[in-house]
Amino acid sequence: MVVGICRSFRDRALGRCFHFFPCLSDPARRSSLGLKVTLVTLHFIYAGILFLFDGDLVYKTKKEPWYTSLYLLLFFVTLVQYFITSGSSPGYVVDAMRAFNETNEVISGLEQRQSASSKNGSLDATVEGCQSGRIFQGSNSASWTKLVMDMYPPGTSIRTCICSYCNVEQPPRTKHCHDCDKCVLQFDHHCVWLGTCIGQGNHCKFWWYICEESALCLWTAILYITYLKGNISRAWWKDGIMIILLIALLISVIFLLLLLLFHSYLVMTNQTTYELVRRRRIPYLRGVPERVYPFSKGVSSNLYDFCCVGSRIYSLEPLPSAEEIEEKSRPYTCLDVLTCRCC
Known part of the structure:
Protein backbone atom coordinates (compact mmCIF):
# COMPACT_ATOMS: atom_id res chain seq x y z
CA MET A 1 0.00 0.00 0.00
CA VAL A 2 2.86 2.35 0.85
CA VAL A 3 4.49 1.55 -2.49
CA GLY A 4 1.25 2.37 -4.32
CA ILE A 5 0.94 5.69 -2.52
CA CYS A 6 4.54 6.56 -3.39
CA ARG A 7 3.98 5.67 -7.05
CA SER A 8 0.78 7.72 -7.16
CA PHE A 9 2.57 10.70 -5.62
CA ARG A 10 5.46 10.34 -8.06
CA ASP A 11 3.12 10.12 -11.07
CA ARG A 12 1.26 13.22 -9.95
CA ALA A 13 4.50 15.14 -9.44
CA LEU A 14 5.80 14.09 -12.85
CA GLY A 15 2.48 14.97 -14.43
CA ARG A 16 2.58 18.48 -13.00
CA CYS A 17 6.20 18.86 -14.02
CA PHE A 18 5.47 17.74 -17.59
CA HIS A 19 2.47 20.09 -17.67
CA PHE A 20 4.60 23.15 -16.91
CA PHE A 21 7.66 21.89 -18.84
CA PRO A 22 6.42 19.90 -21.89
CA CYS A 23 9.98 19.40 -23.16
CA LEU A 24 10.70 17.08 -20.21
CA SER A 25 8.01 14.60 -21.30
CA ASP A 26 10.06 13.59 -24.35
CA PRO A 27 13.05 11.36 -23.40
CA ALA A 28 15.12 12.61 -26.34
CA ARG A 29 14.53 16.27 -25.50
CA ARG A 30 15.09 15.54 -21.80
CA SER A 31 18.46 13.95 -22.62
CA SER A 32 19.39 16.89 -24.85
CA LEU A 33 18.45 19.34 -22.11
CA GLY A 34 20.61 17.42 -19.64
CA LEU A 35 23.61 17.61 -21.98
CA LYS A 36 23.11 21.35 -22.44
CA VAL A 37 22.96 21.92 -18.67
CA THR A 38 26.10 19.79 -18.25
CA LEU A 39 28.03 21.72 -20.90
CA VAL A 40 27.08 25.12 -19.47
CA THR A 41 27.90 23.93 -15.94
CA LEU A 42 31.37 22.81 -17.07
CA HIS A 43 32.03 26.27 -18.46
CA LYS A 63 45.54 46.19 -12.26
CA GLU A 64 44.63 45.46 -15.89
CA PRO A 65 40.85 44.99 -16.07
CA TRP A 66 40.84 44.94 -19.89
CA TYR A 67 42.51 41.49 -19.95
CA THR A 68 39.89 39.80 -17.80
CA SER A 69 37.13 41.78 -19.51
CA LEU A 70 38.15 40.33 -22.88
CA TYR A 71 38.19 36.83 -21.42
CA LEU A 72 34.75 37.24 -19.84
CA LEU A 73 33.44 38.76 -23.08
CA LEU A 74 34.64 35.71 -25.03
CA PHE A 75 33.10 33.48 -22.34
CA PHE A 76 29.73 35.23 -22.65
CA VAL A 77 29.78 35.34 -26.47
CA THR A 78 30.60 31.62 -26.66
CA LEU A 79 27.63 30.68 -24.48
CA VAL A 80 25.31 32.98 -26.44
CA GLN A 81 26.53 31.48 -29.72
CA TYR A 82 25.95 28.00 -28.28
CA PHE A 83 22.30 28.72 -27.49
CA ILE A 84 21.77 30.51 -30.81
CA THR A 85 23.14 27.51 -32.71
CA SER A 86 21.21 24.96 -30.66
CA GLY A 87 17.97 26.89 -31.16
CA SER A 88 18.41 27.51 -34.88
CA SER A 89 16.78 25.51 -37.65
CA PRO A 90 19.07 23.38 -39.84
CA GLY A 91 16.68 23.83 -42.76
CA TYR A 92 13.94 21.21 -42.80
CA VAL A 93 12.43 20.10 -46.10
CA VAL A 94 8.87 20.47 -44.78
CA ASP A 95 9.56 24.13 -43.96
CA ALA A 96 11.05 24.67 -47.43
CA MET A 97 7.94 23.10 -48.99
CA ARG A 98 5.69 25.33 -46.91
CA ALA A 99 7.64 28.45 -47.89
CA PHE A 100 7.60 27.40 -51.55
CA ASN A 101 3.83 26.85 -51.52
CA GLU A 102 3.23 30.20 -49.81
CA THR A 103 5.38 31.89 -52.45
CA ASN A 104 3.37 30.22 -55.21
CA GLU A 105 0.14 31.44 -53.62
CA VAL A 106 1.46 35.00 -53.54
CA ILE A 107 2.57 34.75 -57.17
CA SER A 108 -0.82 33.36 -58.22
CA GLY A 109 -2.52 36.29 -56.48
CA LEU A 110 -0.25 38.77 -58.28
CA GLU A 111 -0.98 37.11 -61.63
CA GLN A 112 -4.72 37.28 -61.01
CA ARG A 113 -4.47 40.97 -60.11
CA GLN A 114 -2.35 41.58 -63.20
CA SER A 115 -4.88 39.81 -65.40
CA ALA A 116 -7.80 41.69 -63.87
CA SER A 117 -6.06 45.05 -64.19
CA SER A 118 -5.21 44.30 -67.82
CA LYS A 119 -8.85 43.61 -68.56
CA ASN A 120 -9.93 46.81 -66.79
CA GLY A 121 -7.32 48.84 -68.63
CA SER A 122 -5.49 50.04 -65.54
CA LEU A 123 -2.06 51.16 -66.75
CA ASP A 124 -0.42 51.59 -63.33
CA ALA A 125 -1.44 48.16 -62.04
CA THR A 126 -0.30 46.53 -65.28
CA VAL A 127 3.18 47.96 -64.98
CA GLU A 128 3.42 46.86 -61.37
CA GLY A 129 2.27 43.37 -62.30
CA CYS A 130 4.80 43.10 -65.11
CA GLN A 131 7.60 44.04 -62.74
CA SER A 132 6.49 41.39 -60.27
CA GLY A 133 6.28 38.87 -63.08
CA ARG A 134 9.90 39.46 -64.00
CA ILE A 135 10.96 38.96 -60.39
CA PHE A 136 9.17 35.64 -60.02
CA GLN A 137 9.65 34.42 -63.57
CA GLY A 138 9.96 30.64 -63.84
CA SER A 139 8.42 29.74 -60.49
CA ASN A 140 4.78 30.71 -61.01
CA SER A 141 3.77 27.44 -62.69
CA ALA A 142 6.09 25.10 -60.83
CA SER A 143 5.20 22.66 -58.10
CA TRP A 144 7.48 21.29 -55.40
CA THR A 145 7.70 17.92 -57.18
CA THR A 160 14.14 7.42 -55.59
CA CYS A 161 13.60 11.02 -54.44
CA ILE A 162 10.83 10.39 -51.91
CA CYS A 163 11.77 9.87 -48.26
CA SER A 164 10.32 6.62 -46.94
CA TYR A 165 9.83 8.19 -43.48
CA CYS A 166 8.53 11.72 -44.25
CA ASN A 167 6.94 10.82 -47.61
CA VAL A 168 8.22 14.07 -49.15
CA GLU A 169 10.35 14.71 -52.23
CA GLN A 170 13.96 15.23 -51.18
CA PRO A 171 16.11 17.78 -53.04
CA PRO A 172 19.75 16.81 -53.66
CA ARG A 173 22.06 16.72 -50.61
CA THR A 174 19.10 16.01 -48.31
CA GLY A 195 20.45 18.81 -29.49
CA THR A 196 19.82 19.60 -33.14
CA CYS A 197 20.95 18.75 -36.65
CA ILE A 198 23.62 20.70 -38.48
CA GLY A 199 22.50 21.53 -41.98
CA GLN A 200 22.22 24.31 -44.51
CA GLY A 201 20.50 26.71 -42.13
CA ASN A 202 22.89 26.58 -39.18
CA HIS A 203 26.22 25.21 -40.46
CA CYS A 204 27.70 28.71 -40.47
CA LYS A 205 26.55 29.30 -36.88
CA PHE A 206 28.02 25.94 -35.91
CA TRP A 207 31.40 26.86 -37.42
CA TRP A 208 31.50 30.12 -35.52
CA TYR A 209 30.57 28.33 -32.30
CA ILE A 210 33.45 25.85 -32.76
CA CYS A 211 35.81 28.74 -33.47
CA GLU A 212 34.76 30.64 -30.34
CA GLU A 213 34.76 27.51 -28.18
CA SER A 214 38.26 26.61 -29.39
CA ALA A 215 39.56 30.10 -28.58
CA LEU A 216 37.93 30.05 -25.14
CA CYS A 217 39.28 26.61 -24.22
CA LEU A 218 42.77 27.51 -25.48
CA TRP A 219 42.79 30.75 -23.47
CA THR A 220 41.54 28.93 -20.37
CA ALA A 221 44.24 26.26 -20.77
CA ILE A 222 46.91 29.00 -20.95
CA LEU A 223 45.57 30.53 -17.73
CA TYR A 224 45.64 27.12 -16.02
CA ILE A 225 49.23 26.49 -17.13
CA THR A 226 50.25 29.98 -15.93
CA TYR A 227 48.73 29.27 -12.53
CA LEU A 228 50.51 25.91 -12.19
CA LYS A 229 53.85 27.44 -13.13
CA LEU A 250 43.80 19.98 -23.32
CA ILE A 251 42.00 16.95 -24.75
CA SER A 252 39.03 19.19 -25.52
CA VAL A 253 41.27 21.78 -27.16
CA ILE A 254 42.86 19.18 -29.44
CA PHE A 255 39.44 17.79 -30.39
CA LEU A 256 37.98 21.25 -31.05
CA LEU A 257 40.93 22.40 -33.16
CA LEU A 258 40.76 19.25 -35.28
CA LEU A 259 37.00 19.69 -35.63
CA LEU A 260 37.50 23.33 -36.64
CA LEU A 261 40.08 22.38 -39.28
CA PHE A 262 37.84 19.57 -40.56
CA HIS A 263 34.78 21.80 -40.99
CA SER A 264 36.93 24.56 -42.52
CA TYR A 265 38.01 22.01 -45.14
CA LEU A 266 34.36 21.06 -45.72
CA VAL A 267 33.40 24.72 -46.15
CA MET A 268 36.19 25.46 -48.66
CA THR A 269 35.26 22.40 -50.76
CA ASN A 270 31.46 22.76 -50.30
CA GLN A 271 30.98 19.31 -48.75
CA THR A 272 29.20 17.94 -45.71
CA THR A 273 30.34 15.40 -43.17
CA TYR A 274 27.70 12.95 -44.37
CA GLU A 275 28.82 13.29 -48.01
CA LEU A 276 32.47 12.83 -47.08
CA VAL A 277 31.96 9.81 -44.81
CA ARG A 278 29.26 8.03 -46.86
CA ARG A 279 30.46 9.07 -50.31
CA ARG A 280 30.30 5.57 -51.79
CA ARG A 281 26.77 4.94 -50.47
CA ILE A 282 25.21 8.16 -51.76
CA PRO A 283 23.74 7.56 -55.25
CA TYR A 284 24.63 10.95 -56.75
CA LEU A 285 28.29 10.64 -55.62
CA ARG A 286 29.05 7.05 -56.62
CA GLY A 287 30.27 7.86 -60.13
CA VAL A 288 32.26 10.94 -59.09
CA PRO A 289 36.06 10.51 -58.69
CA GLU A 290 37.39 10.60 -55.14
CA ARG A 291 39.23 13.93 -55.31
CA VAL A 292 36.51 15.76 -57.24
CA TYR A 293 34.12 18.00 -55.34
CA PRO A 294 30.97 18.15 -57.48
CA PHE A 295 29.33 21.07 -55.63
CA SER A 296 32.45 23.21 -55.27
CA LYS A 297 32.41 26.58 -57.03
CA GLY A 298 35.91 27.58 -55.98
CA VAL A 299 37.22 28.54 -52.55
CA SER A 300 36.13 32.19 -52.72
CA SER A 301 32.64 31.39 -54.00
CA ASN A 302 32.24 28.59 -51.47
CA LEU A 303 33.18 30.91 -48.60
CA TYR A 304 30.84 33.61 -49.88
CA ASP A 305 27.92 31.20 -50.20
CA PHE A 306 28.64 29.74 -46.78
CA CYS A 307 28.89 33.07 -44.96
CA CYS A 308 26.38 35.20 -46.87
CA VAL A 309 23.99 33.08 -48.94
CA GLY A 310 23.99 30.26 -46.35
CA SER A 311 21.71 32.30 -44.10
CA ARG A 312 18.94 31.74 -46.65
CA ILE A 313 18.17 28.26 -45.46
CA TYR A 314 15.95 27.37 -48.43
CA SER A 315 18.45 27.80 -51.29
CA LEU A 316 18.57 24.54 -53.24
CA GLU A 317 21.48 23.24 -55.35
CA PRO A 318 20.88 21.09 -58.44
CA LEU A 319 23.14 18.16 -59.21
CA PRO A 320 26.01 19.09 -61.56
CA SER A 321 25.86 17.79 -65.10
CA ALA A 322 28.28 15.27 -66.55
CA GLU A 323 30.08 18.08 -68.41
CA GLU A 324 30.60 20.00 -65.17
CA ILE A 325 31.92 16.88 -63.43
CA GLU A 326 34.31 16.28 -66.30
CA GLU A 327 35.49 19.89 -66.16
CA LYS A 328 36.14 19.65 -62.42
CA SER A 329 37.98 16.36 -62.92
CA ARG A 330 40.48 18.03 -65.23
CA PRO A 331 43.85 18.48 -63.45
CA TYR A 332 45.08 22.00 -62.74
CA THR A 333 47.71 23.60 -64.93
CA CYS A 334 49.92 26.66 -64.48
CA LEU A 335 47.44 28.69 -66.53
CA ASP A 336 44.60 27.59 -64.23
CA VAL A 337 46.57 28.78 -61.21
CA LEU A 338 47.25 32.17 -62.83
CA THR A 339 43.55 32.57 -63.73
CA CYS A 340 42.52 31.51 -60.21
CA ARG A 341 40.47 28.55 -61.41
CA CYS A 342 40.71 26.96 -57.96
CA CYS A 343 39.22 30.09 -56.38
Missing part, protein backbone atom coordinates in the same frame (compact mmCIF):
# COMPACT_ATOMS: atom_id res chain seq x y z
CA PHE A 44 31.19 27.91 -15.15
CA ILE A 45 33.19 25.30 -13.18
CA TYR A 46 36.36 25.92 -15.20
CA ALA A 47 36.05 29.71 -14.99
CA GLY A 48 34.94 29.69 -11.33
CA ILE A 49 37.79 27.49 -10.10
CA LEU A 50 40.28 29.60 -12.02
CA PHE A 51 39.18 32.83 -10.34
CA LEU A 52 38.77 31.09 -6.98
CA PHE A 53 42.27 29.58 -6.85
CA ASP A 54 44.39 32.04 -8.85
CA GLY A 55 45.05 35.06 -6.67
CA ASP A 56 47.49 36.45 -9.24
CA LEU A 57 44.71 36.56 -11.83
CA VAL A 58 42.47 38.46 -9.42
CA TYR A 59 45.30 40.93 -8.76
CA LYS A 60 45.93 41.28 -12.50
CA THR A 61 42.22 41.92 -13.00
CA LYS A 62 42.38 44.86 -10.60
CA LYS A 146 8.65 19.54 -60.48
CA LEU A 147 11.15 21.80 -58.72
CA VAL A 148 12.86 18.81 -57.08
CA MET A 149 12.85 16.67 -60.22
CA ASP A 150 14.46 19.48 -62.23
CA MET A 151 17.44 19.31 -59.89
CA TYR A 152 18.16 15.67 -60.76
CA PRO A 153 19.51 14.32 -64.07
CA PRO A 154 16.86 13.48 -66.71
CA GLY A 155 15.40 10.02 -66.29
CA THR A 156 15.59 9.96 -62.48
CA SER A 157 12.62 8.15 -60.99
CA ILE A 158 10.50 10.11 -58.53
CA ARG A 159 10.41 7.09 -56.26
CA LYS A 175 18.97 13.26 -45.68
CA HIS A 176 16.42 12.10 -43.15
CA CYS A 177 17.61 12.51 -39.55
CA HIS A 178 16.26 9.76 -37.31
CA ASP A 179 16.90 11.78 -34.15
CA CYS A 180 14.88 14.79 -35.35
CA ASP A 181 12.57 12.60 -37.49
CA LYS A 182 12.75 15.16 -40.31
CA CYS A 183 14.56 15.56 -43.62
CA VAL A 184 17.33 18.17 -43.48
CA LEU A 185 18.66 20.23 -46.38
CA GLN A 186 22.42 19.71 -46.88
CA PHE A 187 22.52 17.40 -43.85
CA ASP A 188 25.93 17.44 -42.13
CA HIS A 189 25.39 15.53 -38.87
CA HIS A 190 23.24 15.45 -35.74
CA CYS A 191 25.04 17.09 -32.81
CA VAL A 192 23.98 15.58 -29.47
CA TRP A 193 25.62 18.42 -27.49
CA LEU A 194 23.54 20.98 -29.34
CA GLY A 230 53.64 30.10 -10.45
CA ASN A 231 51.83 28.17 -7.69
CA ILE A 232 53.01 24.58 -8.00
CA SER A 233 53.63 22.74 -4.68
CA ARG A 234 51.88 25.42 -2.57
CA ALA A 235 48.73 23.39 -1.97
CA TRP A 236 48.76 19.83 -3.29
CA TRP A 237 45.00 19.45 -3.41
CA LYS A 238 44.62 22.60 -5.47
CA ASP A 239 47.36 21.44 -7.82
CA GLY A 240 45.65 18.04 -8.18
CA ILE A 241 42.31 19.62 -9.11
CA MET A 242 43.93 22.02 -11.57
CA ILE A 243 46.01 19.28 -13.22
CA ILE A 244 42.98 16.98 -13.70
CA LEU A 245 40.94 19.83 -15.17
CA LEU A 246 43.85 20.90 -17.36
CA ILE A 247 44.28 17.41 -18.83
CA ALA A 248 40.59 17.24 -19.73
CA LEU A 249 40.80 20.76 -21.12
